[in-house]
Amino acid sequence: AQSVTQLDSHVSVSEGTPVLLRCNYSSSYSPSLFWYVQHPNKGLQLLLKYTSAATLVKGINGFEAEFKKSETSFHLTKPSAHMSDAAEYFCVVSVSNTGNQFYFGTGTSLTVIP
Amino acid sequence: DGGITQSPKYLFRKEGQNVTLSCEQNLNHDAMYWYRQDPGQGLRLIYYSQIVNDFQKGDIAEGYSVSREKKESFPLTVTSAQKNPTAFYLCASSMNAGEQYFGPGTRLTVT
DSSP: OOEEEESOSEEEEETTSOEEEOEEEEOSSOOEEEEEEEOTTSOEEEEEEESSSOSEEEOGGGOEEEEETTTTEEEEEESSOOGGGOEEEEEEEEOTBTBSOEEEOOOEEEEEEO | OOOEEEEOSEEEEOTTOOEEEEEEEOSOOSEEEEEEEOTTSOEEEEEEEEETTEEEEOTTOTTEEEOOSBTTBOOEEEOTTOSOOOEEEEEEEESTTOOOEEOOOEEEEEO
16 A cells, blocks of 8 residues: 655744655655645645655755655755745655555645745 | 647536546657645556557546547546546546656546
8 A cells, every 4th residue: 555644744944944744655666756835725736756766856946855765765865945945845655556646745834034 | 749648737626526637748758647635645547548449447536527539639528426526637648658747737626
């Protein structure tokens, strides 16, 4: 069975400080992993994806994530938070042999304090 | 310009009326999805379709119906049987278990 756990429902950081959003997954097979960002009343935008290539994945807007199979984690990081990073973030897993199915975490709301 | 469009952005209906939400994509993706988003609850899968003329129920299909007559289009009907239809609805598409591409969403309010 596949599942995703986002360990923090809310994270607050000061502008200019590092961001860490935590995600753990459970998968019976080799997963693909994604991070999406959602601003209020908008659709979801892909930040980055892991699909069994390099374990350190760089995405847009300075975000990156590291796939750690031994820890079943895919945490999202950014060295320096910007006010525009304030949004909802979703970690998502998919497994090819379940068809085109995606499993979403419940989201982490990021607040950036000026 | 490739992408997914959803219309309208805001929709208001009276209780007891059926309403259809539009989703169109020009990405040539095989798979399409409908999600419902409520505050603090993340995304829940309503229906998905992997090919034309075929679709499967997701986790919360009761009170909803879909069709997939064309590859580009996957409309969602919210029927009067849906007990709490007020929500933000998101459509997405994907190709061969690649990433999903999302539309801008439709906010439905039923009073």
